[in-house]
Amino acid sequence: MKPDSINITQIIEKITIKPNSHYFAICWIKNEVESIEINHVAYKNVSNSIFFLDPKYQWKILKKDNATSSGYVLNLASDILNNPILSNLHINKVRLFNSGEIPLFKLSPGIEKRTQAILEMIDELLGSQLNHKDDAILSLLNTFFVYCDGQCNIKSVVSNNNSKTNIVYEFKKLVDQHVHELHEVGDYAKRLNLSSKYLNECVKEVLGVSSKSIIIEQLLMRSRHALKFTNKSIKEIGFELGFSSPDYFSYFFKSHTKITPSALRKS
Incomplete structure (x- = not known):
């Protein structure tokens, strides 16, 4: 260089x-x-x-x-x-x-x-x-x-008027703040005073992915971090992220990563 x-x-x-x-x-x-x-x-x-x-x-x-x-x-x-x-x-x-x-x-x-x-x-x-x-x-x-x-x-x-980008940014800010309690697109659309359909349209246009995938990605990112860098039990991590039971948290994690929480922790 x-x-x-x-x-x-x-x-x-x-x-x-x-x-x-x-x-x-x-x-x-x-x-x-x-x-x-x-x-x-x-x-x-x-x-x-x-x-x-x-x-x-x-x-x-x-x-x-x-x-x-x-x-x-x-x-x-x-x-x-x-x-x-x-x-x-x-x-x-x-x-x-x-x-x-x-x-x-x-x-x-x-x-x-x-x-x-x-x-x-x-x-x-x-x-x-x-x-x-x-x-x-x-x-x-x-x-x-x-x-x-x-x-x-x-x-x-760069634009002086990019309202859809602003909507997506506000959506992602809400996901960051509330993903531990809100897992459904409709919850965020309601807080933004939008329909779920329009919120999905904005996210798809700006990011090329669905609104639900943003929520899932945030949950997985926080799950991975907690599993790798904390001593919290899998049960504690699941409850802190808003899952109703350890089994449901493990099912969610494995369905999206092809690996169980305990297997990730051991890797």
Whole structure:
């Protein structure tokens, strides 16, 4: 990896302007940002989003007036994206950076902390003299792109009026908050004052999957984490996730993963 193929900066200044370069830019906007201007068009309400910007775009980020960091800008040369570790990812196969639109990912609640951790590690490694740091950076980039390409994130394009994307984001925020008690699409549609049919339509259009699959994915993700990283019993985990009995939790888990909770815990 060439020394100047990648650099990363925190969004701290009042205005962060694109450097005069041929780099692809990945802007992770955490919060406290007034807007991002792309080719002189301002887009607001962009917190918890990742923008993928082709070198042909001029851009700047306008930050609110405080001293805290509002995210990161990751600049990548084309040789990084063409690296064999990254080149086979779906995110590159669809030529995300060259689609003629300005793609963004609205991060699901909970994923943003992992995103921040990955970018912080990349920042730390770039400033270090550790052996094999290039391999570690590429591995972290691969993980970052996998997260961005997963169904847990809301794929969209930059728009001043994308109501369906906003509905899906609110739905996913509710799932994150209430999945331990609400397992049915109708429960979330009711809280959003929508019909289940329209909520499904929005989720299908924005994410390409069903509303129910979002709920299932969140339950499985929390189940896996609890089974692998806590000492809670399978019975406790099932009840905490809103399942009526340990048997039903085991049936649900196995039907979607082809493995029982106890077998996962032992693996």
